[in-house]
Structures are given as C-alpha cells and as structure tokens.
Amino acid sequence: MTMDIFKAEHHLAGPGLLMGVGPIMTRIAIKFPSIRDDFLHMYQGYPFFEGPEITDYHLTIFAKNLYRRYLRPQVAINTLMNDDFVPLPESMGLLSVEMGMNWQVAFGCKTHILFHAGVVEKNGVGVIIPAISGSGKSTLSAGLSYDGWRFFSDEFGMLKAETGELYPYPRPVSLKNESIPVMKEWVGSDAPFSREYEGTPKGTICYLRPPIACLEEMHKPVRPRAVIHPVYNPNAKSDIKPLTETMAFFRLVRSSANYGDIGAPAFRALAKIAKECVSCEITYSSLEEGIRLVNKFIDENVA
Amino acid sequence: MTTPVQTKDSLDQKQNLLLQILKTPPLMTALDIKGWNQVLFEAHMLKLRARLVYDAEVNGLWSALPDKVQQILTNAKIETAARQRKIMWEMNRVSRALNDFKDKVILVKGAAYLTRNLKCAGGRDSVDLDILVSRKNLDIVENHLLLAGYVSQVLDDYDQQYYREWAHELPPLVHPSRLVEVDVHHTILQVTNRLSPDIDLMINASQPLEGHFHTLCDEDMLLHSIVHQFVDGTLKSSLRNLLEQHDMMMEFGVKPEFWTKFMDRAEALRLGRPVFYSLRYCAHFLDTPIPDAVMVRAKKNAPGRAVQKLMDLLIFRTMVPFGAANGRRRSKLTDFLSTNGLYIRSHWLRMPPMMLIAHLSRKFYRRFMARQI
Numbered sequence: 001m002t003m004d005i006f007k008a009e010h011h012l013a014g015p016g017l018l019m020g021v022g023p024i025m026t027r028i029a030i031k032f033p034s035i036r037d038d039f040l041h042m043y044q045g046y047p048f049f050e051g052p053e054i055t056d057y058h059l060t061i062f063a064k065n066l067y068r069r070y071l072r073p074q075v076a077i078n079t080l081m082n083d084d085f086v087p088l089p090e091s092m093g094l095l096s097v098e099m100g101m102n103w104q105v106a107f108g109c110k111t112h113i114l115f116h117a118g119v120v121e122k123n124g125v126g127v128i129i130p131a132i133s134g135s136g137k138s139t140l141s142a143g144l145s146y147d148g149w150r151f152f153s154d155e156f157g158m159l160k161a162e163t164g165e166l167y168p169y170p171r172p173v174s175l176k177n178e179s180i181p182v183m184k185e186w187v188g189s190d191a192p193f194s195r196e197y198e199g200t201p202k203g204t205i206c207y208l209r210p211p212i213a214c215l216e217e218m219h220k221p222v223r224p225r226a227v228i229h230p231v232y233n234p235n236a237k238s239d240i241k242p243l244t245e246t247m248a249f250f251r252l253v254r255s256s257a258n259y260g261d262i263g264a265p266a267f268r269a270l271a272k273i274a275k276e277c278v279s280c281e282i283t284y285s286s287l288e289e290g291i292r293l294v295n296k297f298i299d300e301n302v303a
Numbered sequence: 304m305t306t307p308v309q310t311k312d313s314l315d316q317k318q319n320l321l322l323q324i325l326k327t328p329p330l331m332t333a334l335d336i337k338g339w340n341q342v343l344f345e346a347h348m349l350k351l352r353a354r355l356v357y358d359a360e361v362n363g364l365w366s367a368l369p370d371k372v373q374q375i376l377t378n379a380k381i382e383t384a385a386r387q388r389k390i391m392w393e394m395n396r397v398s399r400a401l402n403d404f405k406d407k408v409i410l411v412k413g414a415a416y417l418t419r420n421l422k423c424a425g426g427r428d429s430v431d432l433d434i435l436v437s438r439k440n441l442d443i444v445e446n447h448l449l450l451a452g453y454v455s456q457v458l459d460d461y462d463q464q465y466y467r468e469w470a471h472e473l474p475p476l477v478h479p480s481r482l483v484e485v486d487v488h489h490t491i492l493q494v495t496n497r498l499s500p501d502i503d504l505m506i507n508a509s510q511p512l513e514g515h516f517h518t519l520c521d522e523d524m525l526l527h528s529i530v531h532q533f534v535d536g537t538l539k540s541s542l543r544n545l546l547e548q549h550d551m552m553m554e555f556g557v558k559p560e561f562w563t564k565f566m567d568r569a570e571a572l573r574l575g576r577p578v579f580y581s582l583r584y585c586a587h588f589l590d591t592p593i594p595d596a597v598m599v600r601a602k603k604n605a606p607g608r609a610v611q612k613l614m615d616l617l618i619f620r621t622m623v624p625f626g627a628a629n630g631r632r633r634s635k636l637t638d639f640l641s642t643n644g645l646y647i648r649s650h651w652l653r654m655p656p657m658m659l660i661a662h663l664s665r666k667f668y669r670r671f672m673a674r675q676i
Contacts, residue, residue: 023374025371052336052337052340053336053371054336054339054340054343054369054371054372054375055340055343056374056375058344080347080348108378109378110377110378110380110381110382110385111374111377111378111381260385261381261382261385262381262385263384263385263388
C-alpha cells in the first residue's frame with residue numbers, strides 16, 4: 001500500500017494512480033508535472049495501489065492542446081460525469097484535482113447518504129457538523145482533528161442508511177482566506193499544508209492534510225451521537241442553542257445532497273438521527289471558542 | 304442475399320465483454336478485476352450500469368458479485384430508480400394539468416415502457432417525459448401546461464420558430480419546482496424529414512391505459528424506437544437504444560401474429576429501411592432471434608451494397624465506442640469520423656439541403672459569436 005514516490009509519480013503521469021480514500025477508489029491521471037508535485041505532497045501517506053483494483057471514478061487532469069499545455073498553460077478536468085468546469089490556470093492546479101474528486105463524489109455517490117458537513121469522532125462519539133460554505137465548518141472540523149478528535153471529512157459526511165453509521169472520507173481540508181493563518185497557528189507547523197493558491201474564485205485557498213492517525217483509521221465507521229450546526233460570527237457572543245427533534249430533522253434534510261435520490265431509506269435514517277442524537281446550533285467568534293463549545297456540548301449532553 | 308457483417312471491427316465487437324454480458328448475464332460471475340473495470344467503464348459511458356443491476360437481479364446473480372462491484376452498481380441502481388420515480392411523478396402532474404383536456408395524450412419512450420412495465424424499462428435511465436398529441440391539439444395542451452406553471456425552456460426567437468415550424472415537438476417545458484423536462488410531440492420525426500410517417504395512423508391505433516393516458520400499440524412502439532435511433536438519432540452511444548428494440552422484439556415476439564403485423568405496419572408507414580437496419584444490428588450485436596421469413600422480408604428494403612458496407616462500418620465504430628479491443632488500440636480518427644458521419648447523416652435526413660445549409664450556418668455563426676464574447 002505504501003508506494004515509492006517516484007513510482008507514484010510515474011503512475012500519475014501515465015495511465016493513472018489508484019488511490020483509495022474511505023469507501024472510494026479513484027484512478028487519477030495528471031498531465032502537468034507541477035500539479036503532480038503538489039498532489040504528491042498533499043496526499044503523502046494516503047493509500048496508493050499498485051493495482052488492479054475495481055475503480056469507482058476516473059479523473060484526468062489535462063491540457064486541451066499543446067498551446068494550452070506549454071504556451072499559455074491551462075488545466076482541463078475530465079470526470080466522465082457531465083462536468084462543465086471552467087479551465088483553471090496551471091498555477092491553481094491542485095484545485096482542479098480537488099474540484100474533480102468532489103464533483104465525482106457529490107454526483108456519483110448514492111450508497112451513502114451525503115451530508116454537506118464536517119464529521120469528527122472521539123471516544124466512539126460521532127459528531128456531524130453540517131453547514132453551508134462560509135460558516136466555518138471546514139476550519140472547525142480541522143481544528144477539532146488537530147485537537148484530539150478523529151477527522152472523517154470537512155465536506156462530505158457519509159452515512160450508511162442500513163447500518164446508521166458514519167464512514168470516514170478523510171480528504172485534505174480546504175481552507176479559505178482568513179482561516180488559513182488561523183489554522184497554521186493552530187497546527188503549529190507548515191508541514192501538512194499545501195502552497196497557498198491566490199486569486200481563485202473563492203479568494204486564497206490552502207489545503208491541509210488531516211493527521212496521519214485519521215488516515216490509518218479511514219475504514220473504521222462510527223455511530224453519530226450529536227449534530228452541531230456552527231454559525232461563525234466574529235462579533236457575536238458565544239451561544240449554544242438546542243434544536244427540537246423536528247428542527248433537527250429538517251435541517252439534516254436540507255444539508256443532504258442525495259436525500260431525494262435515496263428516498264425512503266434516507267428518510268428513516270435521518271428521522272432516527274433526529275430522534276437519537278442531540279442537536280444544537282452553536283454561535284462562536286473564534287476557533288478556540290468553537291472548539292470549547294463543541295467539547296462542552298458533548299461533555300454535558302452525551303453520556 | 305445481403306452479406307453478413309464482416310469487417311475487422313465486427314469481430315472485435317462480437318468479443319466485447321459488455322456485449323457478451325448483456326447477452327449472457329451469468330458471465331458476470333466469471334469476470335476478474337480487469338474485466339470488471341472494463342465492463343463498468345463502458346457501461347457507465349453507455350448509461351447501462353443500472354441495466355447490469357437489473358440483469359443481475361433478474362438472473363439471481365446479485366449476491367454473487369464482488370462487494371466493490373455491488374457498491375459501484377448500487378449508485379447506478381439508486382440513481383435510476385430516483386429518475387424513474389421522478390418521471391412517474393411528473394406523469395401524475397401532467398395528468399392533473401390536462402384534467403380538462405379530453406382527447407388522447409400518448410406516453411412515448413421511457414414513460415410508456417415504465418407504465419406498461421415492459422422489460423426494456425428495467426434499469427432504463429429516463430431523463431425526460433415525452434408525450435404525443437395530435438397536432439391540432441398542440442396549442443391547447445401547451446396552454447394547459449403553461450397554466451399549471453410549466454415554463455418554456457427556449458427563449459431565443461429563432462429557436463422558438465424552428466421548433467414551431469419544423470420540429471416534431473414543442474420547445475421543452477419544465478416546471479420550476481420539479482425540473483423534469485416535458486417534451487410535447489405532435490409526430491415522431493421532424494416535419495421536414497423525408498421519412499416522416501403518417502402520424503394519424505399511429506395515433507388512431509394507440510391503446511388506452513388506466514387513467515388519462517394512452518401508449519402506442521406494440522408495433523408502433525417498436526417502430527418509434529427504431530426511427531428514433533436509425534433516422535433521427537446521432538447514433539452515438541446508442542447501444543442502449545438497440546437493446547431496447549431487442550427487448551421489445553423478445554417480449555412482443557412471443558405473440559404469434561406480432562411479426563407479420565409489425566412488418567405490415569413498417570411497410571404501410573414506409574419505414575422499411577430503418578427497420579431493416581434495426582433487425583440487422585440487433586441480430587448481429589445481441590443475437591436477437593428474428594424469424595427467417597421476417598429477415599427475408601426486411602431485406603427487400605436493404606440499401607445497396609456500398610451504402611450498407613459504409614453503414615456497417617459507421618455502426619460498428621459507434622455502437623461500442625470505447626477503448627482497445629483484443630489489445631489493439633482503435634484509431635481515434637476513424638471513431639471521430641464515424642460519429643460525425645452519422646451526425647451528418649441524421650441531419651441530411653432531417654431536412655432538405657438548402658434548409659439544412661441555412662440552419663447549420665446560423666448555428667455555426669451563433670456559436671462563433673458566443674466564443675468571441
């Protein structure tokens with residue numbers, strides 16, 4: 001499973017490198033050497049396979065022609081899944097890999113109920129952190145995972161309807177703008193971070209590799225015990241507001257990407273979470289406050 | 304006597320794994336990892352993954368498939384089931400919108416297969432809801448749908464005019480809270496298509512379902528699928544259409560009078576040529592058991608040798624259009640020419656030459672201008 005970096009780069013440049021993250025096996029081919037370097041730095045410690053393995057998705061990062069490869073380099077993405085991405089400049093290369101993989105999971109995955117949510121675990125307590133972009137869920141999940149929690153995902157909560165368990169999908173965390181220096185300080189080392197990609201449609205983006213221990217346990221599911229909806233507001237007073245079962249249910253439905261496709265089993269699974277988990281909304285003004293509120297809520301409400 | 308299919312490609316295609324599995328589902332249990340990767344990839348590109356699930360379940364093979372394959376195919380199964388559910392619900396909504404409309408509303412394609420519970424609906428990915436009404440009722444039906452909140456998807460004046468004067472359907476309608484496209488047809492081929500059949504014959508022969516809707520009679524349903532593929536379609540990635548025809552031939556063909564009625568119908572509607580192609584390629588790719596007498600009768604409408612050779616070449620290249628066969632890499636150039644050759648063919652049949660030139664120049668000009676912006 002551990003693969004020599006030269007061999008991995010050789011696979012990436014050629015027919016594609018097989019990488020397994022959680023339940024998903026992807027074959028990734030990257031035609032730009034600079035993006036291959038970024039990729040291999042970011043995905044250090046992830047399981048690469050010599051193959052053959054049965055593959056979920058094929059992702060190709062390429063140049064449309066020689067002009068776009070050498071003269072004015074531009075990166076195109078092929079996910080084989082009705083994508084229509086605007087090509088990015090080569091300097092933002094890793095973004096295209098991440099966007100492509102996100103797209104494939106967001107539109108392809110129906111075996112798990114997908115939440116647009118971060119997920120973390122400690123002492124067998126799974127916590128779902130659902131939120132829209134910009135509410136700080138990535139920063140909060142990453143902060144927790146560098147503070148004693150096991151990281152599942154900052155973007156895709158994956159719940160199996162049949163077992164009611166959450167599955168890890170620990171891809172790198174995508175940090176934006178002000179949260180980048182905050183996380184760098186929190187982690188205390190530059191090693192697990194990517195370069196900072198400036199001038200993207202979402203501002204500056206930087207990726208953070210989850211702690212290695214989370215990668216080693218990427219096949220170990222957990223039962224959800226709490227749902228915490230974060231609201232980041234730099235000027236607000238810290239607050240924990242419990243949610244009723246009904247509100248908890250509807251907010252879960254709203255955060256799920258494939259609830260309607262899965263249908264009845266998803267309805268039952270979400271109703272079960274709303275009934276059995278404790279749910280709240282937290283308002284916080286700094287990463288430290290957010291983490292303190294999560295720990296406090298769990299300590300006081302989950303036995 | 305027409306020559307049997309004999310090109311270098313045709314042999315490769317015969318050995319294509321996906322085709323073999325579609326014909327003989329139990330072969331699924333013998334696939335190795337490489338085989339599965341190839342089959343899953345091609346089935347994905349040809350929108351046939353859910354069909355593999357259906358075949359596996361009907362043949363009791365599902366639990367014998369590797370876990371990873373079950374996982375990957377389950378995605379397709381759930382997605383297709385969701386789409387079919389959406390189509391059924393949209394039918395319910397259209398039925399409600401047309402409550403006061405008393406003339407025939409005929410479901411065609413996916414919606415018809417689903418309501419009739421035909422084999423070809425199994426694992427079929429339907430995206431749009433297609434209905435057929437008599438041309439004289441077109442405005443009335445459109446008004447009912449607009450009143451019920453449907454919105455026309457085509458705003459451009461030229462496109463609106465194109466649809467209304469020459470197309471076989473209204474500009475697509477969509478209800479903003481459900482986003483399923485409803486296509487209201489008044490015939491099965493472009494008005495200007497030289498093969499356009501007498502649609503009144505089809506409408507008169509349609510059969511009532513429970514509730515509001517009708518479907519075409521069996522013979523016409525198969526003819527419609529054939530016309531859609533071999534006259535109007537671009538034929539790209541169209542193995543699933545051929546499979547649909549194969550399924551109908553198998554399912555309807557058990558009735559003793561079916562084949563005679565079907566061939567009579569094809570000749571009456573002057574669709575002998577596309578029917579010949581369908582029978583020829585179903586037999587070739589899917590081993591469809593077509594009675595000898597039917598084949599002999601169909602061959603009366605076969606094209607000349609040269610045209611047939613060309614059509615064979617184009618079809619074999621596009622039917623299973625991916626990857627290397629027998630370790631040989633296929634030429635991207637010939638694949639490109641085949642696909643585009645068939646695209647041009649479908650347009651050639653669709654309208655008279657001068658009109659085609661005017662239409663394509665306009666399209667080209669618009670695309671060109673869009674690029675400049």
